[in-house]
Amino acid sequence: MAEDKRKRYEIVCPYCGKVQYACKSMLHEMGYNEAGHGTCIECKGFMKLIYNPESDTMTAEEWETVKPDRKGGLFG
Numbered sequence: 118m119a120e121d122k123r124k125r126y127e128i129v130c131p132y133c134g135k136v137q138y139a140c141k142s143m144l145h146e147m148g149y150n151e152a153g154h155g156t157c158i159e160c161k162g163f164m165k166l167i168y169n170p171e172s173d174t175m176t177a178e179e180w181e182t183v184k185p186d187r188k189g190g191l192f193g
């Protein structure tokens with residue numbers, strides 16, 4: 118029986134407050150602690166997942182990078 122040894126971190130959706138669980142992403146494992154993202158299972162909101170190595174916790178924040186009123190693409 119395969120066992121998933123990856124730790125799951127409790128996060129709270131910044132939009133609707135739904136408590137859910139997320140694993141560290143590959144980027145988190147590589148040390149990019151603010152590079153995670155996910156989608157809320159409840160409201161489908163797009164969340165930024167920030168790993169905190171000091172406390173070994175995960176925090177979900179609103180994804181503020183994508184501005185719909187901006188022209189020229191994500192990085193333009």
Ligand SMILES: [Zn+2]
Pocket residue numbers: 130131132133134135157158159160161162
């Ligand atoms: Zn939500």
